[in-house]
Amino acid sequence: MLSKSQARTFFISGTLACAVAFVGLTLDTFRRIPAQTRAAAITPDVARGKELWDHNNCMGCHSLFGEGAYYAPELTKVYERRGESFIRGMLTDPEAMFKGQRKMQKYAFSEPDKAALVAFFRWTGQVDLNGFPAKPPLARQATPSRRDVPQPQIFGQLCIVCHSLAGQGGNVGPALDGVGNRRDAEYLRRWLRDPPAVKPDTRMPKLGLPDSQIDELVAFLEAQR
Numbered sequence: 001m002l003s004k005s006q007a008r009t010f011f012i013s014g015t016l017a018c019a020v021a022f023v024g025l026t027l028d029t030f031r032r033i034p035a036q037t038r039a040a041a042i043t044p045d046v047a048r049g050k051e052l053w054d055h056n057n058c059m060g061c062h063s064l065f066g067e068g069a070y071y072a073p074e075l076t077k078v079y080e081r082r083g084e085s086f087i088r089g090m091l092t093d094p095e096a097m098f099k100g101q102r103k104m105q106k107y108a109f110s111e112p113d114k115a116a117l118v119a120f121f122r123w124t125g126q127v128d129l130n131g132f133p134a135k136p137p138l139a140r141q142a143t144p145s146r147r148d149v150p151q152p153q154i155f156g157q158l159c160i161v162c163h164s165l166a167g168q169g170g171n172v173g174p175a176l177d178g179v180g181n182r183r184d185a186e187y188l189r190r191w192l193r194d195p196p197a198v199k200p201d202t203r204m205p206k207l208g209l210p211d212s213q214i215d216e217l218v219a220f221l222e223a224q225r
């Protein structure tokens with residue numbers, strides 16, 4: 001049994017020690033926030049993207065940093081997962097990306113708005129969240145690349161959503177195994193620039209890829225024989 005004075009000392013010193021630890025840890029957390037959030041990288045575009053995110057209630061369907069609704073995909077790492085062209089496609093017209101299958105509504109974003117949201121997602125992807133969200137097993141790690149032509153990063157981010165290769169990927173478009181036997185480089189280039197210009201009723205959207213990415217993709221696709 002503690003005596004009364006021992007109990008008092010125990011109470012006061014215990015409370016003080018816990019209070020000091022609590023204040024210390026709180027200060028330490030606050031000290032880390034600027035580095036973890038990469039506060040220096042918050043440009044006006046990123047801030048504008050956040051405004052658009054809030055204003056349009058994207059969180060009504062999506063989660064970000066784990067907060068929000070679970071109807072639609074977590075978007076913290078969407079920039080890394082899908083790349084800019086895909087995000088722009090979703091912000092332009094989700095139906096064009098996935099005809100008749102998807103539930104995201106079409107917004108009327110201006111080009112600067114889309115750029116701001118892309119900048120916002122690029123930033124959210126760089127925030128240090130102590131490993132959240134866990135990395136999904138991305139299809140690009142599973143799709144083998146033929147003939148020593150390296151698989152362009154954009155292929156694993158974007159094309160694989162709709163196409164499969166070696167049995168991995170989506171089934172919105174045809175499997176791309178052996179596409180080099182069916183199509184030559186010139187056709188592939190025209191196709192990737194603007195699918196509806198080649199085939200007006202096609203379900204593959206115009207993705208607005210830069211020429212450098214198209215070159216890489218054509219080399220890769222041509223090698224799939």
Ligand code: HEC
Binds near residue numbers: 056058071090098
């Ligand atoms: C009504 C619900 C809803 C709202 C509101 C909504 N989305 Fe979506 N969004 C979806 C669904 C569902 C998908 C998944 C589409 C799919 O799997 O094909 C999606 C997909 C996306 C993707 C692609 C994610 C991925 O990993 O493929 C992005 C980027 C995106 N949404 C951004 C936004 C932004 C930005 C807003 C707000 C301006 C927004 N969404 C508002 C339902 C919604």
Ligand code: HEC
Binds near residue numbers: 159161173182192
């Ligand atoms: C939103 C879905 C979607 C995305 C994303 C997409 N495609 Fe397609 N793709 C299709 C569909 C659907 C077709 C079939 C077009 C048709 O015949 O109307 C197609 C056709 C093709 C073809 C022609 C295949 C053939 O046998 O003639 C190639 C090549 C191709 N896509 C490459 C790509 C590449 C490379 C990417 C990534 C940059 C990509 N696609 C992204 C849906 C998509």
